[in-house]
Amino acid sequence: MKCYSYKTDSQLILCAENVKSTELEDTVLHMGWKKDGVRFILPYQQQAFPNQGEEELISGNFVRSGQAMYEASLFGFDWKRPLEILTQKFMENGIEWYIVGSISDAVRGIKVKPFDMDIVIHTKDYYKVKEIFYRNYPDSIMQPFTDIQDTCPLKYFGRMFLAGAMIDVAADEGWNMENRKPKYEKISWKGYDVYIDDLQLRYKIELARKRKDRIVAIEEYMNHG
Numbered sequence: 398m399k400c401y402s403y404k405t406d407s408q409l410i411l412c413a414e415n416v417k418s419t420e421l422e423d424t425v426l427h428m429g430w431k432k433d434g435v436r437f438i439l440p441y442q443q444q445a446f447p448n449q450g451e452e453e454l455i456s457g458n459f460v461r462s463g464q465a466m467y468e469a470s471l472f473g474f475d476w477k478r479p480l481e482i483l484t485q486k487f488m489e490n491g492i493e494w495y496i497v498g499s500i501s502d503a504v505r506g507i508k509v510k511p512f513d514m515d516i517v518i519h520t521k522d523y524y525k526v527k528e529i530f531y532r533n534y535p536d537s538i539m540q541p542f543t544d545i546q547d548t549c550p551l552k553y554f555g556r557m558f559l560a561g562a563m564i565d566v567a568a569d570e571g572w573n574m575e576n577r578k579p580k581y582e583k584i585s586w587k588g589y590d591v592y593i594d595d596l597q598l599r600y601k602i603e604l605a606r607k608r609k610d611r612i613v614a615i616e617e618y619m620n621h622g
Contacts, residue, residue, distance in 0.1 A: 400463030
């Protein structure tokens, strides 16, 4: 696979070519890229980047780690280490955050195989988190942390590839604790208090998506613990 980027007068465009399998193509499309002939592209308006240094950082990271990120999303990854890194960093900085998606199932103890990590930040802390990530993990930033969205319906979005895991970091007023229905559930994981998605909500989502393996795993957990 070839990962690269190029610029137009108004955009930075991330590109992937020579994607070798149908499964990997489906993964790239699921991550928000669009097929353009024989390549896959993800365009960003120039205003998504506050300065040229950030643009160059993300372009370089994508060229270096794009293929590994795609493959981790396709084949799965060890989620415990990257989640512990984030948990420690958020606790140190007083960040309000929540674990959603399949990682919340895994943290609960459900036997699922996550393909990415979905993290939601309270909107009041989103740009503080961006600063933390850019200061501590600059080589992991794969897509800009921005409120200028072409590819995501949530208000704020950014993407990292940290410790072998693709991590989507989002924020939106509707996902804040005070607005979320049903509420997030607080549990203990590795000695940390973390907030995760409601189990019944996760079950309804997987039923709607018809992901049989995850439906079975959640049902087994609900029936037997």
